[in-house]
Amino acid sequence: MQDYLVKPIGVVRSNYKEASLTLQDQDLKLNWKILTRTKSNKGGISELIIKEEYKDCLDGIEDFSHIVVLYWAHRINDEKRYVTKVHPAGRKEYPLVGIFATRSPARPNPICTTTVQLLERKENILKVKSLDAIDGSPIIDIKFHHPSYDAPPNAKWPDWMKELINYFREELK
């Protein structure tokens, strides 16, 4: 199978200079301070600066409240792309799971898909809320979000995921 070339369509501008989830000593490490800043209601506004040549490709996106942003986790070097298993959020009390059973940016193809609220479009610039991409991240795609595509009814997940979500909710209160 051949490889494929991804050409960035734009770049993320954000005050967020360091990732909240990083790979250290072959496992994930979560920085709560950064995560809280990105996800809190007060902060977490980023700009997606789309290249002029793709500006018209955005027409109509402003009619959706939420979009899916695909970006390349450009700080993930080749070595980090080949980590196989990690503890979710770096918490050793959770089972060691394969990287595809996580949303870690360190993965064979370090593409993150993050669904965010679209606050405003001005020409080639989208203002969004709670994007987890650091400043300078190359954007590789933008899609509308719609539940019929992205939110199947009756989804189920393992216990560690339930615990993790509860833990996040408590900490981000």
Next chain:
Amino acid sequence: MQDYLVKPIGVVRSNYKEASLTLQDQDLKLNWKILTRTKSNKGGISELIIKEEYKDCLDGIEDFSHIVVLYWAHRINDEKRYVTKVHPAGRKEYPLVGIFATRSPARPNPICTTTVQLLERKENILKVKSLDAIDGSPIIDIKFHHPSYDAPPNAKWPDWMKELINYFREELK
């Protein structure tokens, strides 16, 4: 900004040989017969054959009912990557919108993100339901689906999207 190389982690095996949504004469064209076959309850089972070297990366994925599959729409040639605006589902009664306000596979980086039900995992093979990828599509990533990541509450969308979803529901009954 530099380009990035995507290395397929596996391949889709499916009876589905032609895409339901294609680009013809600079606009989208929807093939209902194919869409119905893929989306119906009777059909639409595909296998994701993951390369042996990434087998362990799947550990734990079987505990999720739904996964997000990223695949490369490999039939989209360079010319089709530069179409700017289309009619959603090729229906001229809908407004002409930018390609980022659609889920068309023809886009600058032809990466599709499709959320599917995971029926079974056997070693390096995942059996999934209703994947819209044609046979032979290169898989570039797999992630768990969880509403906290992928299903924001209170999402909104334009009227054409509402009409399109109603139209799909009627036709797929």
